[in-house]
Amino acid sequence: MRIAVVTDSTASLPPEDVAAAGLVVVPLHVHVGGQDHTEGEGVGGISPGEVAAALRAREEVSTSRPTPATFVEAYEQAAAKGAEAIVSVHLSAQLSGTASSAESAAGDSPVPVHVVDSGTIGMALGFGALGAAEDAAAGRPVEEVVERLRRRVAASSIRLYVDTLEHLRRGGRIGGAQALLGSALAIKPILELRDGVVEPLERVRTRGRALGRLRELAEDALADLPGWADGAGLAVQHVDARERADALAADLQPQVEEEVRIVETSAVIGAHVGPGTVGVVVSPRPQD
Structure with missing residues (x-):
């Protein structure tokens, strides 16, 4: 078949x-300043970089x-x-x-x-x-x-660091991370997707510590794969934060045999998490 x-x-x-x-x-679809765009390349499409620029310019951005x-x-x-x-x-x-x-x-x-x-x-x-x-x-x-x-x-995990929770709040996707709103500006949130929604995982005091903690969490996930797994796919995603993603991927590369993927997060996700976001995905691979 x-x-x-x-x-x-x-x-x-x-x-x-x-x-x-x-x-x-x-x-x-991504809507920027009242104009509708399909996500991706081609006529009428919009890229993650264009969405990041619109958010930085404080344009109204929504998705559907x-x-x-x-x-x-x-x-x-x-x-x-x-x-x-x-x-x-x-x-x-x-x-x-x-x-x-x-x-x-x-x-x-x-x-x-x-x-x-x-x-x-x-x-x-x-x-x-x-x-x-x-x-x-x-x-x-x-x-x-x-x-x-x-x-x-x-069995997959996705953990991410965001520069600000404001974009998640505006888009209504903040989930349990709502509890972190109003925290001191020096506190950097690490979030995860849990039961299909965004939830707070930890709070650290610096961006560098947040990225280091993402590495540690990925290493822990790789060390605790399900018994049915034959290794795992590993990806570092980012929203207009390639240097951060490159550095994190280089730190994680010794943990896996295949190349760590460095991927620009989709424009729709970028619209909700905002520029500067970095995330790590660990995806256990079923045995043949």
């Missing part, structure tokens, strides 16, 4: 990875999910290319209605669609989508592809 894997642009996957894996990526009609179009195109089933995996339903749009569209798809709420974002979602595409290409049954995908995203 030919299985297509569909994800969304918050997976933050570079175009070359999308093409190599044969993924279908449905873009979310794809419509069900957009998903129906993606599913029809996948079927036209020979897909007999589709696995559609998306960012946490606690943060966006994207998975809901996918569910609504599934009934109008010409082939069966298995919608998966990843419960996560960024490269934690991206690694899951890439793994699902590998499993599909290896000829695994769709039920097994979905089971391995669910297991991987559930």
Whole structure:
């Protein structure tokens, strides 16, 4: 059975990875100063760097999910290319209605669609989508592809440092980190995605200590992988903070055999966490 894997642009996957894996990526929308943009490259698209610049200029920035009609179009195109089933995996339903749009569209798809709420974002979602595409290409049954995908995203961790909580507050995605608002400016928050929402993890006093703590937390996660894991994917994500990301990735590289991915976080996620954000994703890889 030919299985297509569909994800969304918050997976933050570079175009070359999308093409190599044969993924279908449905873009979310970013609204800047009243103008609507689809996330990504091309006409009408907007990049993470452009969103970071708009936030620094204090322009009004918001985001929205794809419509069900957009998903129906993606599913029809996948079927036209020979897909007999589709696995559609998306960012946490606690943060966006994207998975809901996918569910609504599934009934109008010409082939069966298995919608998966990843419960996560960024490269934690991206690694899951890439793994699902590998499993599909290896000829695994769709039920097994979905089971391995669910297991991987559930075991993945994403921890991040943000320069300010203001963007999360404005976008309504602040979750339990609301409790940190009003803290002394010298306190730097480390956040994590827990049960699909943003929650506070720790508070430290300097940016340098925050980045060092991200490294330690990633090392702890790598040392405590599930018994079913065959290593893990490791990615450092950032929003207009490449130097910080490069330094953190260099510190983490000795911990894994494969190259640590350095990925610019998607424009939609960047709109909510703001410039200067750095995050680390550890994604356990299921054994064959």
